[in-house]
Amino acid sequence: MSVVAEPAEELTPQREPDPPRSKRRFNTTAFLLLLPGVLWLIVFFVVPIVQLFTVSLQSKYPGFPGYYYRDVNVGNYVTALAEFWPHFVRSLLYGGLATFFAFALAYPLAYAMAFKAGRWRNVMLICVIAPFFTSFILRTIAWRQILADDGFVASALRTLHLLPGDRITETWIAVVAGLTYNFLPFMVLPIYASLERADPKVIEAGGDLYGNGFTTFRTVTLPMSLPGVLAGTLLTFIPASGDFVNASLLGSDRSTKMVGNVIESQFFKVPGGFPVAASLSFTLMAVILVLVTLYVRRFGSEELV
Amino acid sequence: MRTVTRWIGDRFAMIAALLVLGYLFLPVAYTFVFSFNDYRKSNIIWNDASGPTLKHWKDPCGAPGVCDSLVTSLQVGLLATLVSTVLGTLLAFALVRQKFRGRGASNVLVFVPMATPEIVLGASLLTIFVQGFSRVGLQLGFWTIVIAHIMFCLSFVVVTVRARLQSLDPRLDEAAMDLYADPRSTFMRITLPLVMPGVVSAAMLAFALSFDDFIITNFVSGNETTFPKFVYVSYLRGIPAQANVIGFSMFVIAVGLVVLSQVVLSRRGR
Structure with missing residues (x-):
């Protein structure tokens, strides 16, 4: 069941030394194995992305x-950035x-699953x-009702005077909460996968050497799980920042729109x-x-590559 | 002192974990509870007056369109799973077991779709379907959804199967060859059974991703409606309680199937 966890592997390309160029011959087996999948990705990923780029430079017929x-x-890019930069930042x-x-x-x-469960x-x-x-979608709508103004969560926070705007839904808090919730499994699974591979004996040895539980965690356990943390943060950040469902179901029209909402409405609701x-x-x-490249370079260089 | 902190530390991790699991399940529980609600806009207000009702469970297809959308989602999910699992497994075998020119490029080609936000995948497919493929007769609808789902499931299948392949000891194959097995029976009797758990995991993951996808589907579906799209579209009018029945039942069925597959896999041994 180490299903979704595997992108950790993806980020650590283990390159084997290539044979010298002269020895390489055309590999028919590899070609046949690759052909259908690569063709699919070229026709339905690469070509559409190139087409999207050409569309981004097209002009309207007046x-x-x-x-x-x-x-x-x-000019399309200028419009996009000048008009919608707050949505990007958001x-x-x-x-x-x-x-x-x-x-x-x-x-x-993930820690409890790997070591305590x-x-x-x-x-x-x-x-x-x-x-x-x-x-x-059903779960996000459920959150909207759970966090609703007269719901338990909002009233409790209001009683404790912890809710400055008096409500959760229609605010950025609800959107961030929804994003956190929806992409949580994509964070748990890679971290779990890398912790599961770690040898508990190493952590015990860390305990013997450092004694203090926190020091052991910081110097032994956490570094061992870094590849998983890296993969998890990417698998959470990428879909979360491109999402529009949470902002449209949990947020408000004006102050919480994300760039995904703008893209969606420009495609479907704005003529031209x-x-x-x-x-x-x-x-x-x-x-x-x-951002991903910078991040992987910065945090992945020692542990991963 | 050390034993005391360790005692707390042990319990702390487990308690925190259970709280987080509870957080994950809270909306599922909400969906379950509201499947018994006797009210037209079922997910918004609980109808106290008539109390919980079983009528939506007795008639899960009662709301117009809800079962059609579920059938579409299941068909799309099965087709996308089948094709992406086959293509992805072939790709993974090539990437792990073969040496060829362009291997780095192939790895990048598999990785980049996963690093692309879904909305960009959906937008790019929409532009190509509308501006290009519609000229050769491919209109937005069922088949464009299937094509798109195969595309985004493929990368996840490749990384899952590839991880399994990488963890296999190549000496097992060599041992089979040493025992005079020909390449074909080595593959059928040694390699394939060992890789199978990875392929099964990949297929389940592909199905889960396809079944729950909304963002890409929303772009490429035209008038076709999948289950997530049905829920999203009917949200403003009020979601029929049958959607809660179906959502919760799929959850139960999925858990059941996963438990079953685990039992079967663990019986066979690794």
Whole structure:
């Protein structure tokens, strides 16, 4: 059941030394094994992304809404950034906050599963994945009702004077809470996978050497789980910052819209919105790829590569 | 003193873990409770007057469209799982067991779709389906959903199967060869059974991802409705209680199947 956990592997490409170039011959078996999958990814991933890029540079036919012509209209990017930069900032901020909270919640769970659960380990693992099957839309709507103004959570916080705006739904708090909740399993599973591989004896040895539980955790356990933490943060941050469902179901129209909401409405609700929506999508993808690369370089260099 | 802190430390991790699991299950429990609600807008207000009712459980297809969307989701999920598992397993075998030029590029090609936000995948597929493929007769609908789901499940299948393949000891294959097994029976009797748990995990993951996907589906589905899309679209009018019945039942069925597969796999041994 080490299902979703595996992207940890993805981030640690173990390169074997390549044979010298002269010895390489065309490998027919490899070619046949690769052909269908690679072809699928090229036709339905690479080509659409390239097409999205060309659309992001198209211009509208004046007077014909919904029709575009091929162009190098950088103006779309200018519009996208000038008009919607707050949504970008918000998306990255909400995504970052959700990733942080998901990490804080996921670590104890993954730790307990790996070291304390014993024979309950597989049961707990199933429990982490199982909520996927009750559509995440249904669960997010459930959160909207649980956090509603007259609900238990909001009233309790109000009584304690911990709720400055008097409500949770329609605020950024609800959106971040929803993002944290929805992507939590993607944080738990990779951390669990890397902790599970760790030898408990090493941690015991750490206890013998340092004594203090916290020092052992900081110097032994945490570093061993870093590849999982890295994979988990990526698998949480990327979908969280591109999400629009939580912002539209839990947030408000004005102050909590994320870039995903803008892309969605530009595609479906704004006539002639395709080019700007495409340039927004492309910018989002570029920003995330740059952040991910920097992050992996910064935190992954010692442990991973 | 050390034993005291350790005692607390042990319990602390487990207690925190159970609290987090409770947090994960809270909305599922909410869905379960509201499947007994006797009210038109079932997920918003609990109807105290008539109390809990079983009528939605007796007639899960009672709301218009709800079962059609579930059937579409199951069909899409099964097709996407089947194709992506086969293609992904072949890819994983090539990436782990074969040496070839362009291996680095192939790894990148598998990784980048996972690092791309779903909304960008959906948007790019929408543009190509609308501006390109519709000219050759492929309209938005069932098949475009299947195509898109195969695409995003493929990478997850590859990394899952690849991890399993990498953890296998290649000496097992060599031992089989030493015992005069030909490549074909080595593969059928040694490699494939050993890889199978990884393939099964990958297939279950692909199905879960496909079944719960909304963002990409929303872009490429046209007039076709999957179960998550049905719930999202009906949210403003009020979600029929049957959606809660189906959502919770799928959860129970999935847990049941996973437990079953675990039992079967552990009986067979690794």
